Amino acid sequence: MTVPKTPTTAEAPPAAVSVRPERLRKRADFLAAARGRVAHSKGFVLQARDRGADGPARIGFTCSRKVGNAVARNRAKRRLREIARLELPALARPGWDYVLIGRKDATAGLDFVRLRDDLRQAIAEVHR
Numbered sequence: 001m002t003v004p005k006t007p008t009t010a011e012a013p014p015a016a017v018s019v020r021p022e023r024l025r026k027r028a029d030f031l032a033a034a035r036g037r038v039a040h041s042k043g044f045v046l047q048a049r050d051r052g053a054d055g056p057a058r059i060g061f062t063c064s065r066k067v068g069n070a071v072a073r074n075r076a077k078r079r080l081r082e083i084a085r086l087e088l089p090a091l092a093r094p095g096w097d098y099v100l101i102g103r104k105d106a107t108a109g110l111d112f113v114r115l116r117d118d119l120r121q122a123i124a125e126v127h128r
Contacts, residue, residue: 021088024060024097033060033099039122043110044080045101046122050093057092059084063102076102083115091123098123 024030036049051058061080063073080100092098100119102108107115 021057021059021084021092021098024058024099029058029097030060030062030099033097036097037126039125041118041122042103043106043115043118044103044122046119046126047099047101048123048126049097051095051097053095055095057088057094058097059088059092060097060099061102062099063107066104067102067107068104072108073102076107079107079112079115083112083119087116087119087123091120093127 024033033047033049036047039046039048061077061084063076063080065073067073067076080102084098084100088098
């Protein structure tokens with residue numbers, strides 16, 4: 001029996017060329033994004049601002065207690081993180097900050113495909 005050959009880095013297929021956004025962690029960055037452009041959708045609110053600096057895009061997520069208890073807030077944030085992971089590498093602009101804010105009963109319950117479409121539309125709206 002022969003052992004299958006493991007691919008080396010030279011043989012591995014090329015990865016998609018996209019930069020993963022960094023995370024916003026400081027309150028001041030969230031507040032600065034709140035003063036920027038805003039796009040509302042059924043499942044979330046997107047706030048965005050141009051930092052005027054070179055560097056990768058940054059993304060933050062938040063859900064207030066209005067969204068529900070800790071379980072509901074965490075579920076909503078997980079869904080927001082996933083749509084951002086799927087859509088932002090291709091849509092985000094370098095030097096921009098984005099904040100996704102969950103909405104009560106909508107973020108956790110809305111169809112996932114609808115959330116992704118809403119994010120694409122919201123990003124197009126803030127970049128107009």
